[in-house]
Amino acid sequence: MSFRSNLIKARSHITFLIALGFGLALVVTLENTIDKRATDSTEPTEPSAVQNQSPIAAFETVEPLPLAITGEATEDDLEYARIAWRYFENNTHETTGLVNSADKYPSTTMWETGSYFIAVISAELLGLIVAEEAEARISLAVKTLSALRLFDDILPNKAYNVQTAELVDYGNRPVERGLGWSALDIARMVGALGQVANRYPELAPDIAALLEKWDLAQMVEDGRLIGGNIADNNLRRDQEGRVGYEQYAAKAMMLFGYDMVNAYRAEDHLMVKDVLGQPIPVDTRLHRNVTPAFTVSEPYIFDGLEFGFDARSHRFATAIYKAQEARYRETGILTAVSESHLDEAPYFAYASVWGGGAPWAVMTFKGERLDSKRTITTKVSFAMDALFGTDYTRELIAAIAPLADMERGWPEGIYEEDGSTNVSITTNTNATILAALAFRVHGPLIHAAP
Template sequence: MRLRQNLVRARGHIVFILGVIGGLMVVTWLEQAGPSAAGQAPVTPLAAIEAATPLPLAIRGASSAADLDHAAIAWTYFRNNIDPNTGLVHSVDGYPSTTMWETGSLIVAIVAAERLSLIDATEAKDRLAAILTSLDRLPLFQDSLPNKAYDTRTLKMVDYANRPTDLGLGWSALDVARLMAALAIARAAHPDMAPAIAAATDDWRLDRMVRDGQLYGASVVDAEVRENQEGRLSYEQYAAKAMMLSGFDMVRAYDPADSAIIQPVMGQDIPVDTRLHRGRIPAFVVSEPYLFDGLEFGFDARSSRIASAVYLAQQARHDQTGHLTAVTETHLDEAPFFAYSTVWGGGAPWSVLTFQGDRIDSRRTLATKAAFGWDALYGTPYTAQLVEAVVPTADPRRGWPEGIYEVDGTTNASITANTNALVLAALAFKAAGPLLRGAP
């Protein structure tokens, strides 16, 4: 009886506490879903995207003199940064560390350079063969899959400071999938190399990173190996396509219907992943995976519509603000040295995020690779402006830097394998279409 009386007396406090808890739950959900650019609730499902009309592609079928000059600058990066003993490339100019992602970029760069006649078939095959030899020699994490990072000079597993590590860091399913996409491109360009390409990865346990149609990566945390589902909308679908080429069932990773909502940004319906990124922050939307998809594979019906919306939102931001906008993930030439410049990220449009999810909007970069990539795909007057803006930043002795900081117009002077590879892929696309098409 006393308990009942006390509950009755405390009912006001109980209602208040329950109200606070309920409110916190709602706020948490809204923070994860994020408001739309117009303050509207997110729209679901993806029907708006399925009904949209994509932009037409702009394959030119030839290279201009300027295109070839730009491609030669990009290839200079690889001439400077490919290790002569291993055939692998530094991820950043002069820094002898690499990942499977950059190794995929290197392969793409070689195939693109050959298409643009910057190198001949003999050089291309020699460089590809050196990479395959090194892939076959890599020490694998738990004797299963490539470690997240390697020293380009020794092929030793390293940590992110390029220090040797016996245990390793784990594996990235997205990085390995990016490499598998590049190997498929190399096989299409040089079918006679198919046996060597297959042999280079024969010992890899690719099945460990594919489970129930999804991708799984592994990380070492306090000396414990933890495996988690990896990939968010856009990167996940690109990686799924890559693994399909190796015969894996990737149906869950390829179909975003269960993990996507629509966020209106600048009048465009932008699909956004509802899952948190790395368990900490709302997922983000950048240009790069859509550029890879179009330039390497050729868009499918869905990705062409999403890519169009992602591009048009950036054009609309320029039209509204006057700021040339071509955003994606980029290295930075100062701390924290890496950022995601997003169309939507961390619950808001146009946020710039660190790896940990902190906002650093002052480091928004007009990205060189996004400028060349969107121009190759769509060839609009706006994309021509983007390329024109970044051209003066080129360093003919070192390659293309990451781009231009929006806040003050200075150059983001970091020079990387990924940017220079994407410039080459874009210019090869202008001349001959998607790289996976095979030899022109």
Template sequence: MSFRQNLTRARGHIVFLVALVCGLLLVLKLEKIGEPPAAVAAATPAASQAALAPAPEDPMLPFETLDPLPLRQPAPLSDTDLGYARIAWTYFQNNTNEATGLVNSVDNYPSTTMWETGSYLVAILSAERLALITPEEARGRITRVLDSLAALRLFDDTLPNKAYHARSLELVNYANEPVELGLGWSALDIARVVATLGLVERNHPELAPRVEALVDSWALDQMVADGELMGMNVVEGAPRPNQEGRVGYEQYAAKGMMLFGFDTYRAYDVRPNLMVQEVNGQPIPVDTRMHRNVTPAFVVSEPYLFDGLEFGFDARSHRFATAIYLAQEARHAETGQFTAVTESHLNAPPYFAYSTVWGGGAPWAVLTFQGERIDSKRTVATKAAFGWDALFGTDYTAALVAELAATADPAKGWPEGIYEQTGAVNTSTTTNTNAVVLAALSFKATGPLMRDPE
């Protein structure tokens, strides 16, 4: 075959190569010019235009240059601290239900959730480490909790309901009234109790078979979808799933589920849903997603306190916690107002509030669960004061604890705190606050609950 014939047969390939070279020359020319002309941009596919656009700034950058505060090193407790711990344990002595071994979520109110049940397990382990109870008593209390959890009627035969009567184990609503169907399940609450079951295995390995049997009896795979945590609500009488968790709570819950081999990587990965809001000179990690599709998500101390006191911080949560704490310290320095904010029960309507570092689109907002502003209910929270003092041990945290010391009731336990606006005591007394006080004092003495005592 002649050269001319070969050339003719290859003409398609030659045209392709010439077009490719021309295209490369055009790209080089456009790079030298800068932005592509409007006509070229209009003709460029959206995906290609996105590739040409500058990458958004990494929201983690402000934290990579933030030096985390040093953690307090374990040391024997003072007599004062041991006295504080005994007051906190009094709450659990008063509120353990004889029939079930479960604890009331609020003083003398026989309702509980998986969140409060997890807090009770933390209280038991902490009290044991502080020698307030013997290992035998701790084991007996934990065993009774495991028995009751195994006996629960599950929502839709799948997972624990959002609330139970602490004496009868009936499925109830938030008014503690029996409901046949139930309310659905909270993925965050269940992950909380699962996390604390991991602490039980670590501290009482002889109970591991019972813990594993309980975990296996719950369909935990139903609350994990593509690495995310899924809750279940009842809407117009029918179950409806929804993604659960926002920055802080979501990562703590993901860690708990990972202890038992569940893939919650997307819940743990904070970057896709992270933005930074500066509050009192500190970069505050905020979720970009709305809360209940009503108000921007909120930032409180609680999930970071749990993470540090129970698991021990990872590098990321240590930096986040540092910024969240330092903003509160800075507000006190600027205003003279003691600041220790987190979620709290209230002793008056609406009975529960989120006192935030940032929430609802503004710093220091106080919000109901539905997103309404109630700033008059901001509480200097007992659990935040004790938690930050245990973790960071600064002059400011010591002053916070001293400010709240007079609110303790030796016959009842530690109340939620002090209302900032009036100085009156928020007398609501709860499982969560007294559990955090115990966990904080245990941390001061022995370090995180997930580690062997130092």
């Protein structure tokens, strides 16, 4: 076959990769432009002038912590990574290629499937699996995703059965129409697919074909993310995302050329709360239109590990980290908070740096306080150690390391109240550990092209 014929056959593959490259450039260019525009005009000379500044100006005094990329993995790192990978060996369904959201629980979301793809890439980067296995795992899952029945033939449903790929509710019970779609979850999935295409170009045509089947334009409106929810059997479209998650998801969508300028502009809905001397970014909007919004570590650590911090998110992440270290220095209580699964009802909680109107609040999905379930989270401990590598993060790892289950993976963490283990074992935690350990060697995942 001639070179010209080969080129014609590969044109969709080439076009997709070129578009992805432009998306990567857009992420970098847009973040620098917006951050510069938000801070150039600030002149903190008079109190009245300070009050009129963008809240972004409060972070100009935050000195971003240097990143702790070492270029190599220690023996402990590799052992920790092998334990995390064991979770995925145990929980991948051989027919669909999808992974249980929690150990032996055969349900998943687009967020958790995206986490699985990040875990596969990270495992290959760390030498736990070869590239052929990584591609085979992702290829099977992408094939299943391509055949999924979508919610209203628009976008992936909020949850699927891992074994059958059927639409289910959050109790893993089949539902004919579905629950709607989560724009944040799908954006996380889209970002992971971009990472896959960057790492394994041979899979780019399959990813392009998959995304063609999803009407992603339905979840983008005026540069913001729009979720689909069922209300009285009708589809209701709601803006999704709060400061932190919204900007992380915006970066993911920008990889594929979507206009996410308003979602990326954190300052439009930003207030600053002082927590132990650190400016903490908090969204002015209500969480699910009910409870004052919260700030957790998760979107910032994902941003740093996967895309690489921008100037703004690096400062935000630094302040969020420093507040947690300051709490430890002040109280002696190890602190590494974020959203996490629980091993008993209500099975999920958001442990915040600021949330529900107060520092260190822990809230349920419905916005009820549940401070007794504050967890020193395994994923945040590993991620902050990989990103910043401080004496404090090493103390966190020393406390978390004994929790490892050699046969099942890493549990969620340690309950602060009584020191017992939160024994829930999940996709998101074990994927984050792998991403963190890969970051220590290679830096942000998006830069680790073959």
